[in-house]
Each structure stands twice: as structure tokens, then as C-alpha cells.
Amino acid sequence: MQQKELQKGMKEAIPIVLGYLPLGFAFGVLAIETGMSVAQATMMSVLCFTGAGQYIAIGIMQAGGAMITIIMANVLVNLRYLLFSTSTVPFLKDRVKPLAASLLSYGLTDETYAVAMNHYQDHEATASYMAGLNLTSHLGWIGSTLLGAVLGGFIPDTDRLGLGFALPAMYICLLVMMxxxxxxxxxxxxxxxxxxxxxxxxxxxxxxxxxxxxxxxxxxxxxxxxxxxx
Incomplete structure (x- = not known):
């Protein structure tokens, strides 16, 4: 049962990963252009996992802003996750242990939240499903960032790739699903x-x-x- 739930979460994370590929790739490219090393860019995606927050950080760094500005901007932008996590409580209560839910919530994003809430309408929440969904999505973000950081230097004009359309397109798909x-x-x-x-x-x-x-x-x-x- 747990293995099936894990596989279910991984399967439902595939559309998210496909949406993350151009976004993470573009972030990796921008991070290198800002002066980060490949390791730094990749570790930022490992530790942060917030696309909007990471792009904001890069923008502030390019403008010569202070670290406190980056921190405060990220706090404000990511306040929405307080609402997201609170709304999942009725589905997780008495089904997923608090410690497991707390650890797996690290992978909570706009996309994993939308997919999970859609799943919870017809299925019970399980730690295995959360692990499959959140960890697979996170690995996709990390991998695409690494790919962008390594290969970005070989692309003369990334704007021509039209990577910016990937995020709104993914949100539209998530909306249709719900x-x-x-x-x-x-x-x-x-x-x-x-x-x-x-x-x-x-x-x-x-x-x-x-x-x-x-x-x-x-x-x-x-x-x-x-x-x-x-």
C-alpha cells in the first residue's frame, strides 16, 4: 500500500517536473550570470525550493541589494505558504503523523499544493503520497537548476527560448485539473x-x-x- 501511494505521488509529480525544467534551467543560467558558482546555484535550489523567492534574490543581487533585503522580500512573498499549509490540516489530521507532515512540508509549493489538494478530494492523505509528490518535484527543480548552471554558458541568448511562458502555462494546467x-x-x-x-x-x-x-x-x-x- 505504501509503495503504491509513493508511486502515485511520483507519477502525479511528472507534470510539475516538466513545468519546472525550463524554470529551473533559466534560474541556473541567471545564477551563473550573477556570479554564482554551479555548486552555489544548485545548493540554493536544494535549500530554498522557492522559485519566486530565488528569482527575487537574483534580481536583488544584480541590483547590489543587501542580504536583509533578500530575506525580507522572501518572507513577504512566501507568506502564502502559511495559508496553504493551514488548509491542508483537515486532510492530514489523524492520517499523517505531525513529524512526518512537518518534514514533508518542506516540499510544499504552489504546484504540489494544487496537485495534493486535488488528490485529497477523492483519496486519503498519506505520508507516502506526500513523499512521492514533494520529493520528486524537488529533485526536478534541483536537477533543472544544475542543468541550467552547467549548460547556460553555451546559450548566447536565453530570452529567445521563451522560458518565461512555462510558469503561467503550468498554472493554467493546474487550474484546469482542479x-x-x-x-x-x-x-x-x-x-x-x-x-x-x-x-x-x-x-x-x-x-x-x-x-x-x-x-x-x-x-x-x-x-x-x-x-x-x-
Whole structure:
């Protein structure tokens, strides 16, 4: 049973890994261009595992910013994981031991969260599934970073590869996977509109993603209210 759950998690991580390949590769390239060594770039992906946070760190480093600026920017950007992890508690409680859940939560990302929550709608949460999903995704991120750091120097113009489209494309795929009712479509569209309006009123930057955080809270609340009526 545990082996099947592990394999299930690994299998469901494949789309995430495919989405991570261009993103991690691009990060590896940028890290080398910023002055990092291959080992440093790879270890950053091992220890951090936060794509947005790592890109922010690179941007601040290129601008000559201080370390405290990198830390504070990452804290703000990654506050959303507090919401993510809290929302998984009802599914993990009495099924996954707290210590195992705490250790495996290191692999919590936007993508693994979306896939896991979709899985938990029809299946019980298990530590084996979490391990397969999170660890496979993390290894994909590390491997793509290493590949970018090693091979990036041989690519004269990485912008021409169109790597920037990989992230929104992956998020669209994850959204489609989670839509099961018409109300889900309404919540998704409403949340997107709110995000765009707030982004217009308060222009977003890599260290100010308040529009995404606020829209996520509003959208999640609306989803709970609507689903509670069914």
C-alpha cells in the first residue's frame, strides 16, 4: 500500500517536473550570470525550493541589494505558504503523523499544493503520497537548476527560448485539473479579475505581490462559501 501511494505521488509529480525544467534551467543560467558558482546555484535550489523567492534574490543581487533585503522580500512573498499549509490540516489530521507532515512540508509549493489538494478530494492523505509528490518535484527543480548552471554558458541568448511562458502555462494546467463544477469556473474567473484590478490599483513587483495574496484570500473565501451551500 505504501509503495503504491509513493508511486502515485511520483507519477502525479511528472507534470510539475516538466513545468519546472525550463524554470529551473533559466534560474541556473541567471545564477551563473550573477556570479554564482554551479555548486552555489544548485545548493540554493536544494535549500530554498522557492522559485519566486530565488528569482527575487537574483534580481536583488544584480541590483547590489543587501542580504536583509533578500530575506525580507522572501518572507513577504512566501507568506502564502502559511495559508496553504493551514488548509491542508483537515486532510492530514489523524492520517499523517505531525513529524512526518512537518518534514514533508518542506516540499510544499504552489504546484504540489494544487496537485495534493486535488488528490485529497477523492483519496486519503498519506505520508507516502506526500513523499512521492514533494520529493520528486524537488529533485526536478534541483536537477533543472544544475542543468541550467552547467549548460547556460553555451546559450548566447536565453530570452529567445521563451522560458518565461512555462510558469503561467503550468498554472493554467493546474487550474484546469482542479475545476470540477461550474462554480469553480466562476470562482477562478472572479479571483483573476480581482487580482487584475488590485494589480492595476497597486502595481505589483517581484517583491510586492499583494494583489495575488489578497485575491487568493478573497477567492478562497468565496469558494468555501459557495461550496458550503452545495
Amino acid at each position: 475545476i470540477k463544477r461550474r462554480t469553480d469556473v466562476f470562482v477562478a474567473v472572479f479571483t483573476a479579475v480581482v487580482c487584475l484590478i488590485i494589480g492595476f490599483l497597486i502595481p505589483s513587483t517581484m517583491d510586492n505581490l499583494s494583489n495575488i495574496i489578497i485575491a487568493t484570500i478573497i477567492g478562497a473565501t468565496l469558494g468555501v462559501i459557495i461550496n458550503g451551500q452545495h
